[in-house]
Amino acid sequence: MNYWWTSDYHFSHFNIIRYCNRPFKTVEEMNETIIKRHNERVKPGDTVFFLGDFIFKGGKEGGVEKYRLFEKRLNGKFIFIQGNHDRNNSLRTIIQKMYIYYGSKNICLTHKPEHADPKVPLNLCGHVHNRYKVRRLNKGSLIVNLSVEMWNYYPVSFNQINSCIAEFLRNEKKPMSWWQKIKYFKNNLTRGKLIK
Numbered sequence: 001m002n003y004w005w006t007s008d009y010h011f012s013h014f015n016i017i018r019y020c021n022r023p024f025k026t027v028e029e030m031n032e033t034i035i036k037r038h039n040e041r042v043k044p045g046d047t048v049f050f051l052g053d054f055i056f057k058g059g060k061e062g063g064v065e066k067y068r069l070f071e072k073r074l075n076g077k078f079i080f081i082q083g084n085h086d087r088n089n090s091l092r093t094i095i096q097k098m099y100i101y102y103g104s105k106n107i108c109l110t111h112k113p114e115h116a117d118p119k120v121p122l123n124l125c126g127h128v129h130n131r132y133k134v135r136r137l138n139k140g141s142l143i144v145n146l147s148v149e150m151w152n153y154y155p156v157s158f159n160q161i162n163s164c165i166a167e168f169l170r171n172e173k174k175p176m177s178w179w180q181k182i183k184y185f186k187n188n189l190t191r192g193k194l195i196k
Helices: 014-019 027-041 064-073 158-173 178-190
Strands: 003-006 047-050 077-080 097-102 105-110 122-125 134-138 141-145
Touching (some): 003 158, 134 158, 141 158
Parallel strands (some): 047 077, 122 141
Antiparallel strands (some): 097 105, 134 141
């Protein structure tokens, strides 16, 4: 049995293609690609930590019946963290925030990064789609974005998460060019706060 982490499949959510510049022409193409890539990695006995927004929240694009159809097509046993689009889907397991100890690390799992725990060394989130992959919350805490856009529409292993963190820490030690500093400050100021 293996463990996998992912977020923000947004099944049947046509507008997410435009909002996040997803490389799909139709919602059907997006749905089928995500299912195929999920099942390429996840085996039936594996556990999947899903950090929110499984399917569009309602209307003709979502709802309980469509949620069940997609869940049946995906390998793995799911542990769902509730996302903002998961309110009307009758997910069997809905958790707002979860703490686990895995890979010799204390980890906080949540959908929105603003619910992360800066006292924990590693936070995993979704929700921010293609805005960033890794950020520092403070000197001792990092947050990794597991939205599928950042991982080529695949669920990820803990080794992949660790490799991403290692690359972030290596780059963090390199001095920033003046252009990188401007871009960094501009990106963080437009979000209303500067993350240390």
